[in-house]
Amino acid sequence: MRCPVCSTGGSFSAVERHGRFTVLHCPACDVQFSEPMEAAGDAFYDSHELYAGPEIWYTSTKTLQWDQRMFLRDRPHPGGRLLDVGCGTGYFIAAARADGYHVSGIDLSHGQLEVARRRFGLTDVHALTLDEYAGRVAPASFDVVTAFQVLEHVADPAAFLRKIRTLVAPEGFVAIGVPNWRVWSLLREPLDRPPNHLTRWSARSLHDALTRADFEVVRIREHRSAYGVMMRGLRLGVLRRAMQARSATQEKPAVPGAPGETGAAGTTATRTSAAVLTLAVAKARLLTMVDVPVGMALGAIRAPGCLVYALARARR
Template sequence: MQLEYLKNCPVCDKTSFSNYLNVEDYTVSHKEFTIQQCNSCNFLLTNPRPTEDEIGTYYQSADYISHHDEAKDMMSKIYISVRDYTINQKVKLINEFSSKKGSLLDIGCGTGNFIQAVQKDGWQITGTEPDYGARTVASTRVGDSIYEGIIAPQLTEKSFDVITLWHVLEHIHQLNENVTWIKDHLKEDGKIVIAVPNPQSHDAVKYGRFWAAYDVPRHLYHFTKATMKTLLDKHDLAITQILPMWFDSFYVSMLSSKYQAKKMGLLASFNTGLISNLKGRSGENEKINTSSLIYIIKKK
């Protein structure tokens, strides 16, 4: 498997890195990958990493459940049950900051559960999904509005009121090119919603190299609040609000405990998730610090 090494930081373009953490790919290959930290802006990235042409191999697993709808085991049953609840919360969130039900693009829509719910709520939806199987399921759910990627010619002239990336930005090889495209296709008063794991959360610190949300090598980047702001500033985008994703701390803690102890400690992982949420519950943007964070973003 060919790996590529990034010589320049995607956020600040500097060239000096330090090794931050070695993490195993617990889902597919069980190989170890290195997370490095930029010595200038502190951005965390998986480096070296599989090339864009070869990364698909690391998604070929029944355990990668965001691309599947089958509830085959306890973890997938928990994931799907929570997903159905959080989808309704996501739709509610979109409606809270939108004055009208206009056009929405969901990048990395998976099997289409979220955009189906948004469509039923009255939005005009478009989705992208690189995984063929997931894209086929999504297309069946919502129609023919699902494309392989944002470079689809059908999207060239389109602009959107809302663009969402639910746990997607950390997977994208061409980071700056994608953020530029997103800004260029966002209406002037539109909003971007980005949800990513938070490596500064209590559960991330506790589990360390066993923290499931590092998810190497599929997660190419590991955003803190500071480095997310630096990236968005670079593209003349501004964070208007940071919100918690309460359920992620429990799910991630359950997986992390399984990776660490070779078995799932339900009570201990529930307690870790609860503490993580309690420690990260402050209502101020600067202090929200849960396992995953939602960033609401606008043009400057």
């Protein structure tokens, strides 16, 4: 067995077990990885509550993630051609477009891409894997490639970064954001396990992986917060309950024999449903905004999660 990032062989310490999956730690590059390295597959992204129901997900996350904001602060190659791998509902690439970039995006969730097209008028977004997309465009087509909270999902992260390298123009950039396992390992959320997350990263392991993929790391930033991850899990639960409540009021007629949303009683049920949903979304946003940096008291730092952000330049 070899590490999927640095190819080091030998014995690895077992960190966790989840069914047939074992999470191992590589001391050479500091990455944690799954054995076996089997990705969830396309169906997962159109069925799991985090990726399905894109309208409610869009409503609850109308803010840029911390790593995305770091990128827009850096603004490498302004006005250039940008590909976002894992673009989701398109909120980030819409912001990048407003900042002057010429944007494209790929994602495995058909539902979220539909939101990207409808909400933001994004036309160059496609339900393709990175390999599939790379086969349709010329090498060195982009000045910048971004992948925010994507690398942990792929079965071969080293090959994934090498493929990105083929798409980046000379002197172009890659920006990567990943969960930082060294910050929030004690607050592991349910999705941070195989087959959803196949790898867990630190600043050291991400730097190592980018260097091996023929990039020169310009900077690495760490957001050292552990509370946002737990809050994100709570937020998903709040939204799920809100959707269930709305579904229940719409499916059951308020008056026997009458449609659920007609008549005075039906109108009341609809208003109640809308109020529940509005309250849940407001609570979800609050949970997203409230973050507790490690070792500090409760604060309102608008930076959900515990992430490592890296900006790297393609070597000549």
